[in-house]
Amino acid sequence: MATLQFLGATGEVTGSAYLIRTDRSTLLLECGLHQGRGADQANEAPFVFSVAEIDAVVLSHAHLDHSGLLPKLVKEGYRGPIYMTRATHDLIEIMLHDAAFLQMKDTEWENKQRKRAGKSLLEPLYTDKDVENTLQLHQTLDYRQRTPITPDIQLQYHDAGHILGSAIVELTFDDSEPPRRLVFSGDLGNIHHPLLQDPAFLQQADTLMLESTYGDHNHRSYPDTVEEFYQALQAANDAGGNVLIPSFAVGRTQEILFWLGKFYRQGRLSQQQIFLDSPMAISASELYFRYLHLFNDDDAQTFVKTVKHRWEEWLPGLRCTRTTEESMQINQIHGGAIIIAGSGMCTGGRISHHLKNNLWKNNTHLIIVGFQAAGTAGRALVDGTRQLRLFGHEVQVKAHIHTLGGFSAHADQQHLLEWAGHFKPRPKLYLVHGEQDKREILQAQFRQQYDWNAHLPAYREKIEL
Secondary structure, rough: EEEEEEEEOOOOOOOOOOOEEEEOOOOEOOOOOOOOOOOOHHHHOOOOHHHOOOOOEEEEOOOHHHOOHHHHHHHOOOOOOOEHHHHHHHHHHHHHHHHHHHHHHHHHHHHHHHHHHHOOOOOOOOOOOOOOOHOEEEEOOOEEOOEEEEEOOOEEEOOOOOOOOOEEEEEEEOOOOOOEEEEEOOHHHHHHHHOOOOOOOOOOOOEEEOOOOEEOOOOOHHHHHHHHHHHHHHHHHHHOEEEEEEEOOOOOHHHHHHHHHHHHHOOOOOOOOEOOOOOHHHHHHHHHHHHHHOHHHHHHHHHHHHHOOHHHHOOOOOOOOHHHHHHHHHHHHOOOEEEEOOOOOOOOOOOHHHHHOOOOOOOOOOOOOOOOOOOOOOHHHHHHOOEEEEEEEEEEEEOOOOOOOHHEEEEEEHHHHHHOOOOOOOOEEEEOOHHHHHHHHHHHHHHHHOOEEEEEHHHHHHEOO
């Protein structure tokens, strides 16, 4: 009898990990990094399974909350295949190297303090070498390519429309007759994204694991969100201040660049200086040109026909700042600039420096374009904090905060319900990857709309498939 154990993203939106055991195989679905409050302790904790027993790893997409602990797994001895889509492989190469760099840098800083205090030195969670070893284990699959990955499990990916290369995971277990099927939604994308296809619909499963990031509400309509974005830019221009956009390097950044370029071509963009101040986002944005064939044909035709492998062709005035020196020079600009930088939840990276230099000004406009997990600086700003601690100092928040939920890369409550509603007959349903209150609200909606009992698994809970 096959079993599924929930090892992360239960009552939270990070640290995605699920262990599947059959009589002949052991499979790890996702190996995600924890983010937000208590993340360091959670990431450093030993795996609750034996690394040696894992036969294969399956990855839904490249975001670190789904992939970020893979190098730790490899560091501890894993040498089996890691399955992913082709675009996911190209993205995690960028993202994991960046994560390793930040961990090594943070550990180096911490060790300087520990050395002065006579304390034992620390090791980073993983290094660039661990990332290289991880990337060598990749096995890439196309969408809708059914492939045996262990003696009794087959894998098929379907487009999730969340970020480039993101996938819905379909696992078929051949140890019974008829074979049983597990579908994991991964992170389902918001519909009508200009650069991605809408999520694929599936209809058959025995067990369904569904994300619930926005299980508590519906997004504002996409056209209204685009107009709200434009109005926020105009308000900043009228006030004479800078615009700060904390943005995830993959997905959200490219969507923002797309709309800024569209505003420019419509003669509506007042700001002439736009900075993409994130080496990882710059590399990820360049990568998008390899996958133009995956774009939403209806919305992105103008973009595809215009660009020639450079975002600057789409958005004149865009400056990509890779070096620290270039980033620091932006601090000399006191108005009229749009600054896009990571991290997307304001937990570190270059956006923290721009927040320090701009948050206290009442003509600054901060535009939040992505999900902000509990315990992050971004969440505190969304919740209305008037003071934010940055680099050991309290910074007063006088900036205008705009929260644009409609740009989310996640499906909202309505679309989660609609997507799951295509499964007939109803499979056993488990809500994962959502904060507890949001899971409970979505659970109630499934009961009300479909008379369907959705389960809320707890951490380390084990079920039979």
